Each structure stands twice: as C-alpha cells, then as structure tokens.
Amino acid sequence: MDNEEDIKIAAGKIMKDTKVSKLDALNMLLGRYQSQRRLEEAVIVRKIIEREKTTLEEYGHGLHQDM
Numbered sequence: 001m002d003n004e005e006d007i008k009i010a011a012g013k014i015m016k017d018t019k020v021s022k023l024d025a026l027n028m029l030l031g032r033y034q035s036q037r038r039l040e041e042a043v044i045v046r047k048i049i050e051r052e053k054t055t056l057e058e059y060g061h062g063l064h065q066d067m
Contacts, residue, residue: 002041007048023052 002010007029014025026049033042 001038002044004044004048007041007044011048023049023056026052 011022011025011029014020014028015022018025020028026045030042030045030049033045
C-alpha cells in the first residue's frame with residue numbers, strides 16, 4: 001500500500017513527465033487507484049486533493065493580478 005508520501009512522490013513524477021498541474025496529477029492517480037480497487041490509497045488521494053483545493057481557494061488559485 002502506498003502512503004501519503006509515496007502518493008505525493010508519484011504525483012510529482014506525473015507532473016514532471018506529463019506537464020500537468022498538481023491537481024490533474026492527483027486526479028490521474030485517483031482514477032488509477034479506483035480502477036485497481038486500491039480504496040485506501042484512493043481515500044488518501046481524495047484528502048490530498050481537498051487540501052490542495054482549499055489551499056488554492058485561500059490563495060486565489062496562485063494567480064496575481066496587477067491593477
């Protein structure tokens with residue numbers, strides 16, 4: 001079973017290899033774990049996704065607009 005750190009490393013590799021965002025990479029992992037019926041890992045990925053979404057919302061999606 002992959003733990004949270006393993007999942008973060010795998011997401012980083014996907015981001016690097018496919019040039020996608022962290023959320024996209026995590027969603028790819030979520031789909032993979034769900035299709036493999038690795039439900040414990042899927043739950044961990046969902047928690048990470050929710051934390052990432054919260055962080056993005058708090059910081060305005062990382063976008064800075066000069067006015």
